[in-house]
Amino acid sequence: xxxxxxxxxxxxxxxxxxxxxxxxxxxxxxxxxxxxxxxxxxxxxxxxxxxxxxxxxxxxxxxxxxxxxxxxxxxxxxxxxxxxxxxxxxxxxxxxxxxxxxxxxxxxxxxxxxxxxxxxxxxxxxxxxxxxxxxxxxxxxxxxxxxxxxxxxxxxxxxxxxxxxxxxxxxxxxxxxxxxxxxxxxxxxxxx
Numbered sequence: 001x002x003x004x005x006x007x008x009x010x011x012x013x014x015x016x017x018x019x020x021x022x023x024x025x026x027x028x029x030x031x032x033x034x035x036x037x038x039x040x041x042x043x044x045x046x047x048x049x050x051x052x053x054x055x056x057x058x059x060x061x062x063x064x065x066x067x068x069x070x071x072x073x074x075x076x077x078x079x080x081x082x083x084x085x086x087x088x089x090x091x092x093x094x095x096x097x098x099x100x101x102x103x104x105x106x107x108x109x110x111x112x113x114x115x116x117x118x119x120x121x122x123x124x125x126x127x128x129x130x131x132x133x134x135x136x137x138x139x140x141x142x143x144x145x146x147x148x149x150x151x152x153x154x155x156x157x158x159x160x161x162x163x164x165x166x167x168x169x170x171x172x173x174x175x176x177x178x179x180x181x182x183x184x185x186x187x188x189x190x191x192x
Contacts, residue, residue, distance in 0.1 A: 005190045007115045017142045019073060019157040020047040029057065029076040033086075034069045035099050037130055041076050067144075068099045071128045071162035078154055085150045086132050092164055093131030100129070100161060107163050108176040114141045116188035117174065124148075124174070126158055127165040134158060 023030045023044040032040045032054075042063075046053035051064045074082050100106045117124055118138040126134045126148065134156055136148035146158045166174040172184070185191060 002186065002191050004112060004115050004185060004188065005192050006119070007111065007190075010115060011111065014140060015143050018047060019142075019145045019147070019159075020044055020052050020067070023047075023073065026075070030073050031076045031079045031082075032065075032073045033071045033128075033132065034065065035071065035130065037093075041079075066099075067159065068101060068161055070159050071130065071132065072134065072156055072158045074154070074156045081152070082150060082154050082156060085136075085154065086134055086156075089127055089131045089133050091131075092127055092129075095131075097129040097164065103161075106161055107165065109146075109160070109163060109166050109174055110176050110179055110185075111141070112185040113166075113174045113176075113179050114138060114146065116185050116190055117168075119190055120188065123169055125165075125167050125169075126163060127167075128158065128162045129164050131164075 024047050027043065029041050029043050032042055034040060041057040042054040044052055044054050045062060048064070051066050052070070053062055053064050055062055118141065121137050123135065123137060128134070134148055134150070136150040136156070138146060139149045139155065140147040144160060146160060148156050148158060150156060168174070174184070
């Protein structure tokens with residue numbers, strides 16, 4: 001039985017990180033894409049276990065938002081440059097999908113699939129539950145989120161619970177449901 005060279009070391013170093021800690025530490029305003037096709041500009045005040053406490057621009061009081069409501073986020077100072085790169089798949093949006101609370105029902109992507117895609121810098125297309133399509137190269141991933149660099153290196157972090165689909169330029173699916181059988185990670189040069 002083979003394995004992916006470097007995957008375990010990568011997970012040991014990165015897997016426990018959270019973009020919400022990064023946002024909190026930055027003390028800057030971030031733009032959050034949340035369910036209901038809403039975009040919030042907010043500063044993270046506290047990273048709780050299942051929620052994030054934030055100050056939303058234009059509101060007096062703090063708000064506690066369940067993390068499962070967040071689809072993706074990025075620093076607000078990059079918002080103008082990033083928004084134009086986020087497209088919409090209308091067929092997926094028309095499905096009217098809600099957040100998936102049960103981890104067992106989510107559209108899961110295995111670490112074994114993400115690691116070679118990241119190392120080989122393959123362009124991928126993430127489709128989120130409300131139809132947003134984010135095209136880029138995987139820069140980093142943790143237990144909770146996946147950082148993608150768009151054209152020009154602009155960073156967007158996708159919450160793993162918000163993924164509907166993941167494909168490469170050829171249309172190859174990288175969801176666990178497909179990869180359990182096809183095991184593309186075994187075709188990677190990293191597989192020994």
